[in-house]
Amino acid sequence: MPDGDKLSETAKAFIRQCTRRETITDREQVKKILQQHGIPAFNALLDVQEKYGGLSYSFGGEIDNSFCIDIWGDFAHRDGEECRLPAVLNYEGQMVVACFHVMDDRLSKAGYIDEDGRLYTLHYTKFQVIAENIEELLESESVKYSLLREKKQWIVKWIEQSDVAHWLSSIEQKPILIEQASQGYQKWWKSHDGRLYVHVRNGSGIYAVAYAMEVADLTQLGLSSYSILRGFPFDCSYQYDRECAEVKNTMEMFHFQSRLYRTCDYSRITVPQVKEAKDIYLYVTGQKTYERERPIEDFLLKFPGLVLPIEDFDQSLLEFALCNGDERILKLITYIASLANHHHHRSTSAENNVDHLLFHEYLRRIHVFIEAHPMNVHPLYFHPYRAAGVPAELDIDEKNTVVTRMRGNHAQTVSKLTLYYMTCAKEGNEIAAHIYRIYEPMLLLYALEGSIRVDHGLIEVGGSAFHPSSWQARAGKDPFDVYHRTAEAWKNRNVEYAIDQIKRVKWDKKIGNTVERGFGMAKRNDETLKAAFTHLESRLGKDLSESPLASDHTERILAKLSHDYLLLQTDEGAVAYLICQRYLGWAHLVDRKHPVATKSPCLYEPFIEILYEEEQIEKWERKTMNLIRLMEQESIEKYAEVLRKQKD
Numbered sequence: 001m002p003d004g005d006k007l008s009e010t011a012k013a014f015i016r017q018c019t020r021r022e023t024i025t026d027r028e029q030v031k032k033i034l035q036q037h038g039i040p041a042f043n044a045l046l047d048v049q050e051k052y053g054g055l056s057y058s059f060g061g062e063i064d065n066s067f068c069i070d071i072w073g074d075f076a077h078r079d080g081e082e083c084r085l086p087a088v089l090n091y092e093g094q095m096v097v098a099c100f101h102v103m104d105d106r107l108s109k110a111g112y113i114d115e116d117g118r119l120y121t122l123h124y125t126k127f128q129v130i131a132e133n134i135e136e137l138l139e140s141e142s143v144k145y146s147l148l149r150e151k152k153q154w155i156v157k158w159i160e161q162s163d164v165a166h167w168l169s170s171i172e173q174k175p176i177l178i179e180q181a182s183q184g185y186q187k188w189w190k191s192h193d194g195r196l197y198v199h200v201r202n203g204s205g206i207y208a209v210a211y212a213m214e215v216a217d218l219t220q221l222g223l224s225s226y227s228i229l230r231g232f233p234f235d236c237s238y239q240y241d242r243e244c245a246e247v248k249n250t251m252e253m254f255h256f257q258s259r260l261y262r263t264c265d266y267s268r269i270t271v272p273q274v275k276e277a278k279d280i281y282l283y284v285t286g287q288k289t290y291e292r293e294r295p296i297e298d299f300l301l302k303f304p305g306l307v308l309p310i311e312d313f314d315q316s317l318l319e320f321a322l323c324n325g326d327e328r329i330l331k332l333i334t335y336i337a338s339l340a341n342h343h344h345h346r347s348t349s350a351e352n353n354v355d356h357l358l359f360h361e362y363l364r365r366i367h368v369f370i371e372a373h374p375m376n377v378h379p380l381y382f383h384p385y386r387a388a389g390v391p392a393e394l395d396i397d398e399k400n401t402v403v404t405r406m407r408g409n410h411a412q413t414v415s416k417l418t419l420y421y422m423t424c425a426k427e428g429n430e431i432a433a434h435i436y437r438i439y440e441p442m443l444l445l446y447a448l449e450g451s452i453r454v455d456h457g458l459i460e461v462g463g464s465a466f467h468p469s470s471w472q473a474r475a476g477k478d479p480f481d482v483y484h485r486t487a488e489a490w491k492n493r494n495v496e497y498a499i500d501q502i503k504r505v506k507w508d509k510k511i512g513n514t515v516e517r518g519f520g521m522a523k524r525n526d527e528t529l530k531a532a533f534t535h536l537e538s539r540l541g542k543d544l545s546e547s548p549l550a551s552d553h554t555e556r557i558l559a560k561l562s563h564d565y566l567l568l569q570t571d572e573g574a575v576a577y578l579i580c581q582r583y584l585g586w587a588h589l590v591d592r593k594h595p596v597a598t599k600s601p602c603l604y605e606p607f608i609e610i611l612y613e614e615e616q617i618e619k620w621e622r623k624t625m626n627l628i629r630l631m632e633q634e635s636i637e638k639y640a641e642v643l644r645k646q647k648d
Contacts, residue, residue: 008180014142023054044117059233067102074101132184139181154211156230306331314399320426332443333415337405350493355450355462362441363475388431411446494587507565512572512617532628541596554584575620579607
């Protein structure tokens with residue numbers, strides 16, 4: 001097995017590229033500290049810290065693939081943080097001590113060492129042996145380093161070990177075993193052309209990992225499917241059929257107080273033309289929301305001008321709808337019919353907000369109806385035919401041919417029910433006249449390509465789930481025009497998202513000496529923090545002609561939030577008030593497409609995370625200032641620009 005003096009030249013070159021942060025490596029000093037705290041200080045642990053303590057490397061982004069060797073923790077010795085003592089666990093009767101950390105295959109894992117120098121990771125509650133010693137781990141990591149010397153971005157696919165066995169035995173030119181990196185629990189092979197690498201970790205289940213230069217290189221493995229492809233080192237989600245991929249924008253993520261804040265999971269860096277790319281260029285979309293095939297604003301603009309094909313509906317029903325001002329309902333059904341095979345997409349937070357609004361209005365209308373017509377119903381099974389005194393089913397397909405075009409569409413059932421009760425209302429049923437309008441918010445939700453589903457006994461709408469028994473608590477309180485409110489929610493989508501994030505803070509759980517005062521009466525001695533925020537904004541650009549603090553719209557929202565959350569009215573809540581004020585103001589500028597704000601649309605979201613995570617009010621100001629300093633140290637240069645400059 002390799003030791004520090006017998007590492008391969010690749011591993012030695014890799015180590016020279018690693019950073020070596022300041023940490024405690026003196027053997028006797030480390031031993032003394034550990035013994036003072038009752039932590040085993042066996043030789044294998046001391047050897048690792050003495051030889052490699054502080055050694056760390058990031059493949060690509062800091063959060064994608066990385067490792068750090070240091071018994072004091074992966075985030076130790078950062079500004080404002082204290083050295084953390086290593087964790088000690090009992091594994092099969094022997095004590096193992098934390099000495100390294102890896103971010104691998106999108107999983108964050110602590111690493112442990114036993115008295116014999118063997119290394120383990122703890123995956124959930126299960127220990128896995130990953131290397132006989134620290135040098136074996138370094139040899140394996142150095143192979144990844146060598147990959148990036150060949151190409152900036154690799155395509156990754158998880159494969160079964162049976163696929164590896166087939167690959168090793170079936171091709172004429174046998175893959176090359178990378179001997180120095182294939183000791184003990186690690187095995188690495190590469191193809192003779194160097195375009196495909198396979199990594200197997202013994203004891204880690206039935207799966208292995210394949211690294212390919214291009215998707216076409218995976219054919220060497222004899223695979224028939226290329227679904228679920230990812231990327232290395234930038235964590236991509238490849239869409240093979242579309243020849244593109246998406247990479248998380250690591251510049252919208254911040255490390256603060258040992259915690260990773262993913263402030264913008266809907267901001268992306270995209271990788272075009274993956275299938276045939278000779279070299280992959282990353283470029284930043286520059287938008288908080290990524291493009292959809294049919295954006296909400298496009299639908300809202302063209303919806304009023306949509307026509308009603310007379311062949312889609314029974315003529316008498318069409319005349320009834322026009323007479324009662326319900327042609328919009330039929331327009332929605334006609335539009336939805338054209339989406340029978342619509343693409344299943346991810347939703348942005350703004351689209352989720354619209355889904356919530358519409359679904360809550362749907363629940364409100366159901367609630368109003370059952371209050372007037374007592375019945376034991378549930379929104380998932382809302383078939384109020386008994387209240388209307390009509391048959392449970394009616395064949396409407398024959399006269400309303402639009403229904404036949406909706407096979408396979410999620411909205412088919414709600415569309416049929418709407419037409420059914422509208423038909424009953426046309427025939428004089430007064431109760432049915434109230435029922436069919438209940439479905440209008442759901443029709444609009446489906447027209448906007450929103451979704452509702454039931455999974456694991458929960459209702460999921462717009463990325464948020466709740467138990468069916470709590471549906472009445474989710475119902476909207478006041479009626480609203482669904483079309484006007486949807487347009488408003490989309491126009492102010494960043495402000496609406498900001499409001500939801502502020503409401504997410506558990507204000508009544510915060511600990512501090514709060515004194516209730518009248519709104520606007522508390523003295524706010526926060527000029528230093530204001531200046532720090534202003535300086536942070538100025539680094540993005542000087543053209544802040546529309547100040548966030550000058551927005552009447554923002555102040556009205558903040559006044560309402562302060563009324564609901566009394567902490568924001570107090571001296572103790574002054575920091576929180578200022579953060580919310582700047583957050584809402586910045587979101588308002590993003591909604592108005594201000595050129596400076598749109599450069600960094602998620603600027604204030606990490607500060608809301610502080611309010612959410614930190615229970616002690618007294619710590620808010622210090623943590624906020626620390627985060628501002630941290631963010632100002634971040635390079636403004638995007639990874640895209642870095643990669644372009646590194647092009648050979």
